[in-house]
Amino acid sequence: MNQKPRILVTNDDGIYAPGIYALYQVMKELGEAYVVAPDSERSAVGHAITLSDPLRVQEFEKNGAFFGWAVNGTPADCVKLAIKAILPSPPDLIVSGINQGSNTATNVIYSGTVSAATEGTIIGIPSIAFSLTTFKKIDFSTSAKIAKIIAEQVLEHGLPEGTLLNVNIPPVEFPEIKGIKVTRQGKTRFEESFEKRIDPMHRTYYWLGGTKLILDSEEDVDDVAIMNNYVSVTPLQYDMTDYKALEGLRKWRWKL
Amino acid sequence: MNQKPRILVTNDDGIYAPGIYALYQVMKELGEAYVVAPDSERSAVGHAITLSDPLRVQEFEKNGAFFGWAVNGTPADCVKLAIKAILPSPPDLIVSGINQGSNTATNVIYSGTVSAATEGTIIGIPSIAFSLTTFKKIDFSTSAKIAKIIAEQVLEHGLPEGTLLNVNIPPVEFPEIKGIKVTRQGKTRFEESFEKRIDPMHRTYYWLGGTKLILDSEEDVDDVAIMNNYVSVTPLQYDMTDYKALEGLRKWRWKL
Numbered sequence: 001m002n003q004k005p006r007i008l009v010t011n012d013d014g015i016y017a018p019g020i021y022a023l024y025q026v027m028k029e030l031g032e033a034y035v036v037a038p039d040s041e042r043s044a045v046g047h048a049i050t051l052s053d054p055l056r057v058q059e060f061e062k063n064g065a066f067f068g069w070a071v072n073g074t075p076a077d078c079v080k081l082a083i084k085a086i087l088p089s090p091p092d093l094i095v096s097g098i099n100q101g102s103n104t105a106t107n108v109i110y111s112g113t114v115s116a117a118t119e120g121t122i123i124g125i126p127s128i129a130f131s132l133t134t135f136k137k138i139d140f141s142t143s144a145k146i147a148k149i150i151a152e153q154v155l156e157h158g159l160p161e162g163t164l165l166n167v168n169i170p171p172v173e174f175p176e177i178k179g180i181k182v183t184r185q186g187k188t189r190f191e192e193s194f195e196k197r198i199d200p201m202h203r204t205y206y207w208l209g210g211t212k213l214i215l216d217s218e219e220d221v222d223d224v225a226i227m228n229n230y231v232s233v234t235p236l237q238y239d240m241t242d243y244k245a246l247e248g249l250r251k252w253r254w255k256l
Numbered sequence: 257m258n259q260k261p262r263i264l265v266t267n268d269d270g271i272y273a274p275g276i277y278a279l280y281q282v283m284k285e286l287g288e289a290y291v292v293a294p295d296s297e298r299s300a301v302g303h304a305i306t307l308s309d310p311l312r313v314q315e316f317e318k319n320g321a322f323f324g325w326a327v328n329g330t331p332a333d334c335v336k337l338a339i340k341a342i343l344p345s346p347p348d349l350i351v352s353g354i355n356q357g358s359n360t361a362t363n364v365i366y367s368g369t370v371s372a373a374t375e376g377t378i379i380g381i382p383s384i385a386f387s388l389t390t391f392k393k394i395d396f397s398t399s400a401k402i403a404k405i406i407a408e409q410v411l412e413h414g415l416p417e418g419t420l421l422n423v424n425i426p427p428v429e430f431p432e433i434k435g436i437k438v439t440r441q442g443k444t445r446f447e448e449s450f451e452k453r454i455d456p457m458h459r460t461y462y463w464l465g466g467t468k469l470i471l472d473s474e475e476d477v478d479d480v481a482i483m484n485n486y487v488s489v490t491p492l493q494y495d496m497t498d499y500k501a502l503e504g505l506r507k508w509r510w511k512l
Binding site for chain 2: 054055056057076077080081084085106108109110115118122146149153157159160162163165174177179180181182184185189192193194196197199203204205206207208231233234235236237238239240241242243244245246248249250252253254255256
């Protein structure tokens with residue numbers, strides 16, 4: 001690539017989040033970076049898009065300078081709107097994150113961070129989702145450094161059509177990271193429970209809670225790589241067809 | 257199954273929608289049916305879950321009688337809450353719909369209707385999503401009849417672990433339906449555009465619009481089956497790993 005690559009930066013924690021600021025700083029070192037992100041937190045929005053409300057875009061400042069565009073929509077909305085209405089021309093790369101909290105295993109399907117990268121991939125642009133696997137306050141310098149390394153690789157190699165990368169980074173200092181592992185999506189899931197409470201108006205409400213059920217042990221699984229202090233890089237695609245099940249189902253009595 | 261099966265009925269168009277009422281009527285003929293559904297439309301919410309707000313449940317009446325529980329959450333929230341906090345015991349089957357509008361091809365990943373069935377499958381319960389592929393006003397009697405036939409098959413055969421069914425029904429009368437086809441998820445997608453408008457306060461806003469790009473022609477693809485007046489039954493799973501891409505990616509220079 002002779003020209004500087006154009007990079008779209010988005011997230012689901014919102015344009016105020018420290019993770020997107022850290023990601024933007026390193027993307028600026030790789031090319032022309034543009035931030036288009038939700039105006040507030042949209043975590044666990046899944047692959048939502050906004051159909052029935054108008055989308056609004058506002059210029060957003062940080063430290064007294066223009067930082068990016070804030071959109072009253074989801075991460076997928078931001079990607080669509082950036083490409084079709086905000087940026088002067090389509091980007092060469094889309095990066096989403098750095099999310100605070102892991103997007104591994106079954107959590108992938110709830111992830112707004114991943115959905116932005118999926119949206120980019122559907123449109124035909126190489127896209128990467130980055131998550132730091134902790135909810136604790138931590139600085140993003142290590143994960144930003146890693147994001148830069150992985151983005152460089154993608155700018156160099158490109159990605160196969162229909163493939164996005166889902167990157168999860170363990171919450172440790174750079175020297176403690178053992179390396180980068182290409183992984184597959186695990187089966188770990190939350191066993192949910194609801195805590196029932198009564199509000200001051202005597203109405204019942206519920207809080208979602210739960211415990212993580214680790215259901216994998218193979219080293220090439222996303223959560224296992226993270227536990228072993230590896231950066232997990234999972235190629236994802238969005239054809240959800242269960243090809244294994246097709247033949248069996250075709251044998252059922254499908255009579256009307 | 258000796259006892260009457262217990263069936264959870266949900267949707268993403270909301271508990272007021274005619275599609276869920278039609279689905280409930282036929283599920284009552286198959287077993288004990290329970291309705292737990294969003295209190296308002298949640299279309300295109302994707303696989304969202306509500307983490308930062310409390311969930312509330314209200315009893316909802318229809319035609320003067322108790323109809324079901326309305327939840328201020330997403331379809332995935334409804335399934336979690338129904339199983340963990342509302343129903344006396346887990347259901348034998350979860351049905352979601354009947355959605356107004358198709359959930360085929362890349363739309364599958366935006367679909368709240370499908371996400372309810374995915375959630376049920378993660379929890380380990382056979383689950384089916386039903387959609388009627390039109391936005392026009394139409395009566396749901398044909399699609400409800402078909403939903404009943406397919407639900408009966410699933411109650412008889414069960415579903416493989418991790419597999420859900422995504423059913424799309426063409427918007428024609430029963431005699432015009434050619435049959436049921438087991439299909440795969442197609443590549444058809446929307447080429448989006450945004451219409452820019454100015455509101456009375458002189459602020460810019462955008463409406464999402466677009467045209468459908470039909471990118472498939474094979475008969476076993478969801479949208480093609482629908483165009484040919486077949487009911488489309490697609491088995492889905494939620495491991496999004498791009499297995500084809502793993503080997504290639506492992507050859508990159510993954511140095512820190």
